[in-house]
Amino acid sequence: MKIASWNVNSLRVRLPHLLDWLKAAEPDVVGIQETKCVDEQFPFAELEAAGYFAAHNGQKTYNGVALLSRQPLVDVCRDMECFADEQRRVIAATVGGVRVVNVYVVNGQAVGSEKYEYKLRWLAGLRQYLEAELQKYPKLAVTGDYNIAPAPEDTHDPAVWEGGILCSEPERAAFRALLDLGLKDSFRLFDHPPGTFTWWDYRQAGFRRNLGLRIDHVLLSEPLAAACTGVQVHLEPRRLERPSDHAPVVSEFTV
DNA sequence: ATGGTGGCCACGCCA
Numbered sequence: 001m002k003i004a005s006w007n008v009n010s011l012r013v014r015l016p017h018l019l020d021w022l023k024a025a026e027p028d029v030v031g032i033q034e035t036k037c038v039d040e041q042f043p044f045a046e047l048e049a050a051g052y053f054a055a056h057n058g059q060k061t062y063n064g065v066a067l068l069s070r071q072p073l074v075d076v077c078r079d080m081e082c083f084a085d086e087q088r089r090v091i092a093a094t095v096g097g098v099r100v101v102n103v104y105v106v107n108g109q110a111v112g113s114e115k116y117e118y119k120l121r122w123l124a125g126l127r128q129y130l131e132a133e134l135q136k137y138p139k140l141a142v143t144g145d146y147n148i149a150p151a152p153e154d155t156h157d158p159a160v161w162e163g164g165i166l167c168s169e170p171e172r173a174a175f176r177a178l179l180d181l182g183l184k185d186s187f188r189l190f191d192h193p194p195g196t197f198t199w200w201d202y203r204q205a206g207f208r209r210n211l212g213l214r215i216d217h218v219l220l221s222e223p224l225a226a227a228c229t230g231v232q233v234h235l236e237p238r239r240l241e242r243p244s245d246h247a248p249v250v251s252e253f254t255v
Numbered sequence: 256a257t258g259g260t261g262g263c264c265a266c267g268c269c270a
Contacts, residue, residue: 010263036262036263147270201270202261203260204259245270
């Protein structure tokens with residue numbers, strides 16, 4: 001079984017890339033972020049033809065998250081009960097006994113900004129939400145664009161990034177608070193080459209120069225972490241013409 | 256040099 005996370009930066013633009021990648025990678029479940037479309041524009045038919053059930057929590061222009069699955073998606077939920085939010089950033093569903101929560105965490109723009117304060121409030125809400133989900137579902141996977149690089153080695157140049165947005169201590173503390181619930185950063189269960197990232201700025205030839213960050217993560221509860229056999233970043237879609245600025249992250253399981 | 260690239264949408268916002 002494979003559970004993946006991918007920020008596609010507009011699903012309508014990236015649908016051909018997504019369909020090609022689904023065929024090549026054969027993930028069982030995919031959390032998609034930044035669909036940037038309303039539910040009426042979501043390509044249910046194309047994804048069904050590709051063999052995937054889908055659930056979407058969309059809005060116009062910004063944000064928007066979806067779950068794709070080869071098996072039916074059960075008990076779909078589109079908000080965090082404990083945190084009211086007009087922005088569409090969460091979707092959760094149960095697939096074959098595994099609860100999958102897919103999140104698009106607030107970017108935060110700049111440390112100290114209003115959006116940054118919203119990001120920290122949002123992450124506190126996420127912690128509370130996931131704490132309750134873990135009570136209900138021992139097998140929990142949390143896919144997402146977290147917009148947090150957990151450690152200096154998750155940046156191409158700590159001198160540039162440390163203390164700034166995506167890398168500030170309060171953001172990292174909020175990420176650790178999620179792990180403190182009993183979740184594992186699945187990527188760190190395995191060894192990876194230095195400079196393994198999931199996002200590269202479109203500007204300044206960031207991908208070609210590997211000026212990246214690791215900000216997309218699949219967190220796993222203990223039972224799933226114990227069954228996880230590997231985590232990979234798929235660079236192929238990032239090499240294409242008109243790519244998303246993010247690459248897919250795939251966690252693989254024995255079951 | 257406070258730029259730069261891209262998506263949305265039609266100008267500025269957001270990342």
